[in-house]
Amino acid sequence: MQIAGYPEDTTLRGNGRHPILEKETFEKLHRNEVIETRPHILHFGGFQVHKEHTQLLRIVNISPSSLRVSILGPETQWFKINFDKKGLLAPGMSEDIMVTFEPHEWRYHSDTIKIFCGELAENLVVPIHGYPSANDIVLPRILDFGSVAIGTSQSKVIPLSCKIPIQFEFEITVVEAHPDLTITPLSGIIPADGSSEIVATFAPMKHRTARAELQFHVAQFNSEPALVTVLGSCFPESAKLQVFKEEMAERSVVAAQKKQEEKAATLSKLKGRKKGPLQVIHPTFKVDELERTINGIKVPTTRADQHSTNFILNQTAGKLPLKDLAAFIREQREAADCRRQQISDGGQLEEEVVEEDKQAQELRFELHYREVDKKDKDKELKSNRASGEGPPDENAIAEVEAARRRRYDNIFQLRINDDLKRVESVLTNSNIAVPANFKPAHKPEWDECANDIFSVRLQVIERFVRAGSKVLMRVRAQQRCSMLWEAIAEAGVVDRKGCQAWVEAENKAAASGTLVKAEKVQQKSEVK
Numbered sequence: 001m002q003i004a005g006y007p008e009d010t011t012l013r014g015n016g017r018h019p020i021l022e023k024e025t026f027e028k029l030h031r032n033e034v035i036e037t038r039p040h041i042l043h044f045g046g047f048q049v050h051k052e053h054t055q056l057l058r059i060v061n062i063s064p065s066s067l068r069v070s071i072l073g074p075e076t077q078w079f080k081i082n083f084d085k086k087g088l089l090a091p092g093m094s095e096d097i098m099v100t101f102e103p104h105e106w107r108y109h110s111d112t113i114k115i116f117c118g119e120l121a122e123n124l125v126v127p128i129h130g131y132p133s134a135n136d137i138v139l140p141r142i143l144d145f146g147s148v149a150i151g152t153s154q155s156k157v158i159p160l161s162c163k164i165p166i167q168f169e170f171e172i173t174v175v176e177a178h179p180d181l182t183i184t185p186l187s188g189i190i191p192a193d194g195s196s197e198i199v200a201t202f203a204p205m206k207h208r209t210a211r212a213e214l215q216f217h218v219a220q221f222n223s224e225p226a227l228v229t230v231l232g233s234c235f236p237e238s239a240k241l242q243v244f245k246e247e248m249a250e251r252s253v254v255a256a257q258k259k260q261e262e263k264a265a266t267l268s269k270l271k272g273r274k275k276g277p278l279q280v281i282h283p284t285f286k287v288d289e290l291e292r293t294i295n296g297i298k299v300p301t302t303r304a305d306q307h308s309t310n311f312i313l314n315q316t317a318g319k320l321p322l323k324d325l326a327a328f329i330r331e332q333r334e335a336a337d338c339r340r341q342q343i344s345d346g347g348q349l350e351e352e353v354v355e356e357d358k359q360a361q362e363l364r365f366e367l368h369y370r371e372v373d374k375k376d377k378d379k380e381l382k383s384n385r386a387s388g389e390g391p392p393d394e395n396a397i398a399e400v401e402a403a404r405r406r407r408y409d410n411i412f413q414l415r416i417n418d419d420l421k422r423v424e425s426v427l428t429n430s431n432i433a434v435p436a437n438f439k440p441a442h443k444p445e446w447d448e449c450a451n452d453i454f455s456v457r458l459q460v461i462e463r464f465v466r467a468g469s470k471v472l473m474r475v476r477a478q479q480r481c482s483m484l485w486e487a488i489a490e491a492g493v494v495d496r497k498g499c500q501a502w503v504e505a506e507n508k509a510a511a512s513g514t515l516v517k518a519e520k521v522q523q524k525s526e527v528k
Contacts, residue, residue, distance in 0.1 A: 020072065024123055026114040032121040034063040043222050044101045044109075044130035057081075057097040057126060059115060061089040069095060070116035078103055079111045079128055101130050106166050108132075108221065131221040134162040134190055139216055145202040145232035149239035153203035158228075160218075161195035169219040172198070176213035180204050181230055183214060190218075204234035319359045332363055336371075 030040035038058045047053050059069060066088045073081040083097040103109060109130035117123055139158065148154050162168060171187045182201040190196045202210065212230040217223070291298045296317035300308045315321050320328055392400075493499045 020070070020116055021114070024116060026112070026116075026123045026125040028122045028124050029127075030124075031062070032117065032124060034061065034067060034117060034121045035069060035115065035124065036060045036062050037115070037124060037126050040126065042099055042113075042126060042128045044128070045220075045222055046133040047101065047103055047130055049103055049106060051102070053101045053130075055099050055101075057099050057113065058094045059089075059097065060094040061091055063120075064091055066090050067120065070118075071095070071097065072114040072116065074111035074113060074128060076109070076111045078109050078130065081113065099128065101128070103130060106132050106164060129221065132164050132166050133220045133223070134160070134164070134168050134218060139226045139228055141227075141229065143200060143228060143230045145230075147233050147235065147238045147241065148202055148204055149242050150204050150207060150234050152239075152242075153201055154232075155199055155201045158198040158200065159195050160190050160198065162190045163193060165192045167192045170196070171217045171219075173215040173217065173225075174212065175215050175227075176211065178210045178212045180206075180210040180234075181212040181232065183212075183230075200230055202230075202232035204232065207234050207236055209233045328360070329363065329367075332360070332367060336364075336367055 030037060036059075038060060042055050042057060044053050044055070059071070061067060068088055071081070071083070073079075078101060080100045080102075081097050082100065083095060086093070086095060089095060097113070099113070101109070109128075111128045113126040113128065115124040115126070143156060143158070145154055145156065160170060168190045169187070170190060172183060172185075174183065174186070180203055182203070184199050184201075188196055204210065210230075210232045214228045214230060216226045216228060289301055291300055293299075296319075297312060297315050298321060299312055311321065488499070488502070491498075491502045493502050
């Protein structure tokens with residue numbers, strides 16, 4: 001095990017310096033054979049006065065064996081170090097040191113942290129620099145002017161600001177120049193707690209793309225030059241597009257002003273009206289659906305378990321589920337009792353509601369059949385008198401026929417309304433009732449190998465007739481167009497206004513019966 005530490009005499013001298021500093025030299029940076037510092041230089045740039053600034057310094061053991069390191073802190077009062085001594089550092093382990101910097105004035109500060117390695121390797125030193133800087137300088141990577149019309153100019157400003165009471169000098173080096181791009185000023189001073197502006201101007205003299213490279217230098221410690229690319233283009237349509245954009249901007253401003261004036265006029269009208277009583281509209285809350293009907297099947301929306309799955313699979317499309325069947329039967333019985341009560345009171349039945357549900361119709365028929373069957377059984381068990389009913393008269397027959405006709409009209413109208421609301425095609429496999437004596441006009445033939453030569457000939461003739469008609473229409477249209485162009489040439493028409501005046505003159509001449517030019521053109525065409 002290698003050990004590097006203090007010598008036996010570690011007492012301070014009269015001048016306050018550590019004895020190691022008088023015997024040893026500390027010149028090497030970054031690393032030696034046994035340890036390495038990360039980072040090798042500490043920079044406290046852009047600090048604030050009377051505030052603590054902290055950075056982490058890490059000393060890593062890069063040797064193959066354990067060792068101890070001796071750390072000598074800064075000598076000035078502006079820098080302090082804080083760390084937990086670990087003792088032996090195993091290979092690959094590190095000693096973490098927190099370096100704190102607390103300045104009290106705007107100036108440059110410097111100090112060092114020294115690492116004593118003894119006889120194992122050369123001693124290391126970590127320089128510390130604290131300096132003010134203009135932190136608010138943000139330069140764009142690319143300064144693009146876009147498209148600028150030829151003969152015009154456009155300028156953009158790059159601000160250089162500083163928020164500390166120290167001024168900085170700057171200088172701009174033109175790495176790649178262009179005659180259409182101008183940068184001013186190329187050097188200057190950023191004032192303390194102020195800002196300076198750099199103006200870039202693009203004045204194209206040709207239709208081309210301009211490019212320039214600028215390098216910014218700021219006179220501050222540890223400053224690196226920043227590269228800025230200035231671009232600008234000019235093409236023939238730039239002036240037109242610029243005028244168009246200005247016109248559109250003016251129109252948008254006028255439209256916004258007009259809209260504001262309309263709002264003001266509407267507001268003034270509303271102020272003149274008398275206010276009525278305040279209407280309170282209560283909020284409406286959406287009620288969650290417990291069930292949703294999809295393709296005739298009820299699907300629960302609040303549960304997603306095995307019970308809900310079985311409930312969906314046990315249903316038949318178009319029929320009520322078992323849990324709703326009892327309530328439905330109760331409603332049908334109440335409706336039947338209401339109808340019997342109306343008949344017993346001597347009143348007229350209301351018009352029957354059209355029901356498209358097949359299950360409801362079957363249930364109603366089943367209930368009516370049970371009532372008739374019960375009456376027949378009561379005749380056998382009880383000695384009641386059953387005189388029967390007389391044959392219906394003409395009025396009763398007419399009422400029954402009228403009721404059937406109304407029901408048919410209602411069902412027909414209901415289906416027509418459903419068809420009008422439908423937006424998708426629906427295919428049904430239900431049977432269609434046709435009269436018993438129905439016979440088709442043409443007997444269907446199912447011979448796929450049949451060859452009807454006469455119909456093929458008729459198709460050829462029909463195509464020829466259509467082609468001939470198209471050719472005749474084109475020839476007539478060409479003749480009329482040529483006549484029209486000759487008439488326009490004789491009238492000396494070359495623009496729209498002249499054509500409009502000529503058409504008006506022709507219309508007046510035709511109305512007064514003095515049309516001569518058209519007759520001449522017609523005669524020329526007949527001679528040709």
